[in-house]
Amino acid sequence: MTGLVACGDDDDSGSTRADTAAAAGFPVTIEHKFGSTTIDKAPTRIIALSYEEDTLATLGITPIAYATNPYKEDGKFPWLDGKIDLADSTGLDTSSDLNLEQIASLKPDLILATNFYGLEDYYDRLSEIAPTVGFKTEAGIATWQEVSTTIGKAVGREADVAKAIEATEKTITDTAAKLSGLKDKTFSHSFYYDTNGLAVIDDPKTVSVQLYAQLGMKLSPKVTASVVDRELSLEKIGELDADFMMIGFATDDLRTAMHGNDLYKKIPAVVDGRAYEADAFTAGAVNNPTILNIPWQLEQFEPTLEKVTGTSG
Numbered sequence: 001m002t003g004l005v006a007c008g009d010d011d012d013s014g015s016t017r018a019d020t021a022a023a024a025g026f027p028v029t030i031e032h033k034f035g036s037t038t039i040d041k042a043p044t045r046i047i048a049l050s051y052e053e054d055t056l057a058t059l060g061i062t063p064i065a066y067a068t069n070p071y072k073e074d075g076k077f078p079w080l081d082g083k084i085d086l087a088d089s090t091g092l093d094t095s096s097d098l099n100l101e102q103i104a105s106l107k108p109d110l111i112l113a114t115n116f117y118g119l120e121d122y123y124d125r126l127s128e129i130a131p132t133v134g135f136k137t138e139a140g141i142a143t144w145q146e147v148s149t150t151i152g153k154a155v156g157r158e159a160d161v162a163k164a165i166e167a168t169e170k171t172i173t174d175t176a177a178k179l180s181g182l183k184d185k186t187f188s189h190s191f192y193y194d195t196n197g198l199a200v201i202d203d204p205k206t207v208s209v210q211l212y213a214q215l216g217m218k219l220s221p222k223v224t225a226s227v228v229d230r231e232l233s234l235e236k237i238g239e240l241d242a243d244f245m246m247i248g249f250a251t252d253d254l255r256t257a258m259h260g261n262d263l264y265k266k267i268p269a270v271v272d273g274r275a276y277e278a279d280a281f282t283a284g285a286v287n288n289p290t291i292l293n294i295p296w297q298l299e300q301f302e303p304t305l306e307k308v309t310g311t312s313g
Helices: 012-023 053-058 100-105 123-129 144-154 158-178 207-214 221-226 234-240 252-259 280-287 293-309
Strands: 028-032 035-039 046-048 065-067 090-092 110-112 186-194 197-200 244-249 275-278
Touching (some): 028 144, 046 053, 053 144, 090 100, 110 123, 144 158, 158 293, 186 221, 197 234, 221 234, 244 293, 275 293, 280 293
Parallel strands (some): 065 090, 186 244, 244 275
Antiparallel strands (some): 028 035
C-alpha cells in the first residue's frame, strides 16, 4: 500500500508546487454536526469512508483507503478511469461494524466521513485516530456540491474543487440544453430490492433525484399520490409510469422476475423504451451522486432520455 498522495501527473515540480500551495492554506477548521475538526497541515494519508474518493480524484489525490462498494468491490469505478487508481488502496467494509483497529493501523492523518451513515456511533473513536470530518446535519442530506466543497477545504484545495464543481455543473447544463425537450417532463425513480419490496423516491427534494430537476424534469404526480413511506406495492407498479422511468434492480434474478410481471410489461414507459433499467451498481451511483459519477450517469441515461425527447436516432 502506498502512503503517498498520488498526483495527476509525474511532474515532480508540479507536485511540489501543489503541495506548497496546499500547505499555505493550513491550518483549517471545519464545523460539522459533531463539533469542529482542525487540520493542521496538508494531509497525505486520507481515508474516504463515504465516496469522497471521487472529489479527491478531481485533484489527483488517491486515498490510502476507501469504502468498498458491495457491487464493485474491486474499486474499479468507471468514472475514476484515467484519474486515480485504487488498486493499491485498502478497501474497507463499511456495511457492518467498522474495523477501527484496521483503520488505526493505516495511520491516517485525515478521515473523511462527510456522508457516512452511522457516524454517530463512531465519530468519537475515529477522531481519536485522526482528524475526522463529518456531515453538517445528517447523512444523505447535503448536495454533492456541498460535500465536494467541504472535502476541498479539508485538503486545502477549495479553489481547485470549485473549478471541478463548475465543470460538472457545465456538463449538466450542456446536457439539459442538448435535450431541451426534457423540460417539464415527468420522472419516477425506484429500486426493486426484494420480491416484495419496491422502494420509490416520493420527495423531489431528495438529493438522489435533484439531477433530474436540473435537466428540467419534475417528479411524476402519480408517484407523489400513490407512494406511502417510499414504498409501493407491486399491484400498483403501473403508478411508476412517467416520461422517464428509472428502476434499479438489486439482483439479476429480480430483473428477470420483473420482466415476467404482466403489469410491469404494460407500463407505457416500458413499452416505449423510456424506462432505464439499472443494475445494482448503477442504481447505487444514482442514489449517491458525486462530482464524478454524475457525468457518467448522464452518459448511461442519454439514449433513454433521447427517446423521451423524441430525438433518438
